[in-house]
Amino acid sequence: MYKIGVAGATGYTGVELLRILSRHPDVDIVRLTSETYQGQRIDEVFPSLRGFVDITLEPLSADTARGLDILFLALPHTAAMDKAPGFLSGNCRLVDLSADFRLKDPAVFETWYKTPHVHPELLKEAVYGLPELYRESIKTAKLLANPGCYPTSVILGLAPLLGKGWIDESAIISDSKSGASGAGRKASQTTQFAEVNEGISAYAAPNHRHTPEIEQEISALVGREIGVTFTPHLMPMTRGILSTIYAPLKRKTTQAEAQAHYAKFYQDEPFVRVLPPGAYAGTRFVSGSNFCDVGLHVDERNQRLIITSAIDNLIKGASGQAVQNMNIMLGLNEKAGIDFAPIYP
DSSP: OEEEEEESTTSHHHHHHHHHHTTOTTEEEEEEEOSSSTTSBHHHHOGGGTTTOOOBOBOOOTTTTTTOSEEEEOOOTTSSTTTHHHHHTSSOEEEEOSSTTTOSOHHHHHHHHSSOOSOGGGTTTOEEOOHHHHHHHHHTOSEEEOOOHHHHHHHHHHGGGTTTTSBOGGGOEEEEEEOGGGGOSSOOGGGSHHHHTTOOEEOSTTOOTTHHHHHHHHHHHHTSOOOOEEEEEEOSSSSOEEEEEEEEBSSOOOHHHHHHHHHHHTTTOTTEEEOOTTOOOOGGGTTTSSOEEEEEEEETTTTEEEEEEEEOTTIIIIIHHHHHHHHHHTTOOTTTTTOOOOOOO
């Protein structure tokens, strides 16, 4: 059994990691950290974990990674990047769910996160953890940067098209909508019930912090610098992300051709479901699962491909994908612990 720790266990991604890992057949959870709840048992903080995990929470320290095979960092952005070299000095491998190691260019990181990266030398070493694109690199990763939720939905929706000459890659638009849990568990006026319920609003356009991550990965697939118009929206729901992506077609494309292309691209991927013709991806049908559903609609009148891509932001967009990456890193069955159907209704 592999020894696992979770730093920042009392956020939404932390508790979701524990829910998944507590039923994983190949791991033992041995260490949890929290600054706010140190000294308390995790099942006192989250009664949903009673009977599954009862470990007492410790403060994050230089010894947190000691004796572990994998340490998940489920901490706020920039909270732990200074500690990463110490955690990596032993045999422990890191899966970081924050944005600290996703961007390869330290100048881009400083521009978007308003602080210099304290260990820019690790940015080239970190492997971007989108299994559908980087599985081979993930196998040997010592430091894994788990993708953001919005980027996961957008990149998986677009990846089969990029660099193929089918679309005008300079004119991609993604209209993306997220549940309130995407903002994290920390109290915020914008995510209070009265602010979110019975309404929908755009925010952070055109400067959401996930924009450079999307552009970095799309550019890598195209082979040149690509900008994306990305507008996120906050929805009155707890979980889920739906991205509707508009891609101008450069060649005449039929619905059947697009369907066949996507089906072939994802034919061996256990967690991407290409929907049948006429079907739209929806958050209701991926909620509580590690699936990404992708729907395709060819707009022949306007020569656009409209792609709908839906994930559970806390699972395929965070903790489930992190466990999928851990499975690959440890040589386990990639589906272990995350092979379950969505919750419906």
